Amino acid sequence: MKEEIVREASRIVGWNNVLLAxxxxxxFRYDASEFKGELPSIVVMPENEEQVSELMALSYDKEIPVVLRGGGSSLTGASIPAFPNTMVISFSNMVKIHEVNIIDSYVFVEAGVRLDDLNAYLSQYGYMFPPDPASSAVATVGGCIAGNSGGMRGAKFGQVKNWVLGLNAVLPGGDVIRIGGKTLKIRQGLDLVSLIVGSEGILAAVTSAYLKIWPAPERIARVLAYYDDLSYLMQAVTKLRESKLVPLVMEFLGEGLLDAVRRVYGDVIEAKGRNLLLIDIDGPEESLRRYVDKAIEALENEGLILYKIPETPEEMERAYLARRAAFPSSLKIRKKPSERVLVSDIVVPPSKLIPTIKEIEAAIDRSGLRAPIGGHVGDGNIHSDIFYDEEDEDEKRRAWKLLEEMAEIAIKYGGSVSAEHGIGLEKRELLKKEMKSKGSLKALEIMREIKKIFDPKNLLNPGKVI
Amino acid sequence: MNGEVLRKAVELAGFCIKCGFCEPVCPTILAFKNSPVYGPRGRILLLREIYRGEFPLNERIRDPYYSCLNCKACYEVCPAEVDVGEISSEMKKLIQLKGLAHALSYVVRDVFQLYGNPLGVKVSNNEISEILPRRGKYTLFTGQLYQLMGYADRISSILDLLREHPSLLNVSTRSGLSSIFLKFKGASHAFIESILCISKLLRGRDVAYDPSADFYSGIFLYDLGFEEVFSEHAKKVFNELKERGITKVVTIDPHTTYALLSLYPRYVEGFDIDVTYYLELLDDLNLKVVGEISVAYQEPCYLVRHLRLSDIRSILESVKGLSLEKVRTSCCGGPIEYLYPERSRAIAKTRATELSAGGKDLFITACPVCMSNFRKIALDPLDISLFIYRNLS
Incomplete structure (x- = not known):
């Protein structure tokens, strides 16, 4: 990178906020995905919106590609440079929570605030920001907006897009736009907020956001139901949805995950039952018992092995360990350090879960790989951790093929190749496949045209999504 | 040898999936201007590039690993249980073997080899001998860390001078520097008082003291990557203890305890000395405070994370009238004070804010390294031994 660009970037943010060594x-050439990006030429860490604006103007003027970086927890390579000579803008210095307004139900935050920090802050007020991706400890507000993240509470509260009221964002060239607002309803012509949410950093750099907040659950009841046959578990999910009960969390842990938990943590969960459905139901104290009874009615079918309702906080926490420990346990039983994991993330209408899971299981069997499945079944979102040995080219190929097959199954049942992890570098081809299957390649053309309007020189996170 | 060390480090890092959960809890990233290579994930990513030959093995790799506090905060949140402290220790060995370590660390090694401790000061333990008997079931092994940290304030001024004039660190002047170190006299009273209090607490509990059997553990040499020097010293200490017929020692600080419990068995064949941290012997404490007091407690990482010993937090929580907020364990920054003083103080400041240390009636710690580091940012923590001694009912 030319010295004058380095000098100018350093002038903008101060030498202390520049990484060049x-x-x-x-x-910065890595995130949580299996991709390796190009080495950036410079990393800058602005402290405010004006600095982001000046940096974007500099990038535009000198035609330097820019990649935006939050917590670096993308699973699809969305936050790493696809091209050399890139400037990374890291939001690690923009971590202010400007304002919490309970009456108006919003929090105004900078893009670099991590989700767990935000929720720890909001908990003082008895509130929360509901989307809860598994990476919430490291994921930032900006990254979650870019990724339109979801999480376990998705079935009840949806994704990030349902919780963004307004955005302040910088466009390539440096213009600042303020879209949406701090009100719970708004009409501003075409909905640019929704366009930017989930755009994976290819349209604009979000610097701060007005996020809708929600009262934290008053009380939570937890039910764990074990089934040997997955079809019966999915039948219970269908019945739960028919019951009009909307659980806060509805998580499914398949045989591979449960087996790993049992191997690593021994007796934290019941010894019987190959698959687990974990449900959290929230509500006021006086209604909770009724909700739980209703849930159990839905859960009971001839495949139900047993169910448990932990009572004390310690029992509740212990029961939750089954969910929290699923992925770590699955990692811990790897045989070799060179075993890597590809995380599949598909979604289907919940009514199609039974045939979807059956086909996924068949695909996993065909692959010969260890690929335990689980997911946020309340909203039809299935994840599979596909393990492969990176030193074994054939295994690697089979892993990627399995990822692709799972996406194809999702398309077949009217779902999508990505529920909450995004497209990034990983699913560009799969996105094309999905749009083609819907006879909607035109939509991709429109996306590309929109990208040109926002970013005529194709400088912002080039090579991603479309 | 180099290849072996590097391979071991890569194997230790093998299960890392780059999720980044370790980054928010790592104290060094923030202190090193939010640069992730000064955090656990970054250290692993750099290591993998070095291993694949994509990043040269030169002095540029030194600071990311020497800055690691080995506080295990990352290990605690890692879904794959990767221990970056261990990885950094391996990398420090490699860097030292390649001659790429900080010049200051070679001074420490030279001073240590000449005088038996990294500061070259003569530690006097006569007062302990006046409190504890010469014979007993256990033998007190102070490891001299409290005593040495008492000189830390004075050492800082010399280190500042060396940083301003790095030419003083040339190999030819190292022996000269060693003699400057030797001029330090008079340890800070707070540290001496702690040792005396600990000795008094151990009086009547079958704990003896033999000044000739009290050595520096060598822990700082290990931290600086001088594995062979540490290993030789550990063997020497073991032999000295065995020669005196000592089979059970009582340690008083987290770092020495870690050295004896976790490292010595790795480096000394047949190490069979029974090691007990002193608070483990004081299981019958009945403490009382007058009125209501609010306390900030800095929990030593080595005690709770490395050793999982002595639940001091519970001891404090059981005292009627004492209020203690639950704040997650985090390092004070002390372990890197010698090489990165500014960063180390930045970590201490962040930690003091997290603990609201300045706003409480009492600020307690149980580690001389923490004590020393907080004193550098104008706080004056009370050692747990003094708190216990003063409030025994």
Missing amino acids: PEELVP
Whole structure:
């Protein structure tokens, strides 16, 4: 990178907020995905919106590609440079929570605030920001907006797009736009907020956001139901949905995950039952018992092995360990350090879960790989952790093929190749496949045209999504 | 040898999936201007590039690993249970073997080899001998860390001078520097008082003291990557203890305890000395405070994360009238004070804010390294031994 660009970027953010040393640049070519990006030429860490604006103007003027970086927890390569000579803008210095307004139900935050920090802050007020991706400890507000993240509470509260009221964002060239607002309803012509949410950093750099907040659950009841046959578990999910009960969390852990938990944590969960459905129901104290009874009615079918309702906080926490420990346990039983994991993320209408799961299981069997499944079944979102040995080319190929097959199954049942992890570098081809299957390649053309309007020089996170 | 060390480090990092959960809890990232290579995930990513030959093995790799506090905060949140402290220790060995370590660390090694401790000061333990008997079931092994940290304030000024004039660190002047170190006299009273209090608490509990059997553990040499020097010293200490017929020792600080419990068995064949941290012997405490007091407690990482020993938090929580907020364990920054003083103080400041240390009636810690580091940012923590001694009912 030319010295004058480095000098100018450093003038904008201050030398203390610039990373140039080769060792300091290395982490920015990776995120939580299996991709390795190009080494950026410079990393800058602005402290405010004006600095982001000046940096975007500099990038535009000198035609330097820019990649925006939050927590670096993308599973699809969305936050790493696809091209050399890139400037990474990291939001690690923009971590202010400007304002919480309970009457108007919003929090106004900078893009670099991590979700867990935000929720710890909101808990003082008895409130929460409901989307809860598994990476909430590291994921930032900006990254979750870019990724339109979901999480376990998705079935009840949806994704991030349902919780963004307004955005402040900088466009390539440096213009600042303020879209949406701090009100719970708004009509501003075409909905640019929704366009930017989920755009994976290819349209604009979000600097701060007005996020809708929600009262934290008053009380939570937890039910764990075990089934040997997955079809019966999915039947219970269908019945639960028919019952008009909307659980806060409805998580499914398949045989592979349960087996891993049992191997690593021994007796934290029941010894019987190959698959687990974990349900959290929230509500006021006086209604909770009735909700739980209703849930159990839906859960009971001839495939139900047993169910448990933990009572004390300690029992509740212990029961939750089954869910929380599922992925770590699955990682811990790897046989070799070179075993890597590809995380599949598909979604189908919940009514199609039974045939979807059957086909996924068949695909996993065909692949010969360990690929335990689980997911947020309340909203039809299935994840599979596909393990493969990176030193074994054939296994690697089979892993990617399995990822693709799962996406195809989702398309077949009217779902999508990505529920909440996004497209990034990983699913560009699969997105094309999905749009083609819907006879809607035109939509991709429109997306590309929109990208041109926002970013005529194709400088913002080039090579991603479309 | 280099290849072996590197391979071991890569194997230790093998199960990392780059999720980044470790980054928010790592104290060094923030102190090193939010640069992730100074955090656990970054250290692993750099290591993998070095291993694949994509990043050169030169002095640029030194600071990311020498800055690691080995506080295990990352290990605690890692879904794959990767221990970046261990990885950094391996990398420090490699860096030292390649001659790429900080010049200051070679001074420490030279001073240590000449005088038996990294500061070259003569530690006097006569007062302990006046409190504890010469013979007993257990033998007190102070490891001299409290005593040495008492000189830390004075050492800082010399280190500042060296940083301003790095030419002083040339190999030819190292022995000269060693003699400057030797001029330090008079440890800070707070540290001496702690040792005396600990000795008094151990009086009547079958704990003896033999000044000739009290050595520096060598822990700082291990932290600086001088594995062989540490290993030789550990063997020497073991032999000295065995020669005196000592089979059970009582340690008083987290770092020495870690060295004896976790490292010595790794480096000394047949190490069979029974090691007990002193608070484990004081299981019958009945403490009382006058009125109501609010306390901030800095929990030593080595005690709770590495060793899982002595639940001091519970001891404090059981005292009537004492209020203690639950704040997650985090390092004070002390372990890197010698090489990165500014960063180390930045970590201490962040930690003090997290603990609201300045706003409480009492600020307690149980580690001389924490004590020393907080004193550098104008706080004056009370050692747990003094708190216990003063409030025994």
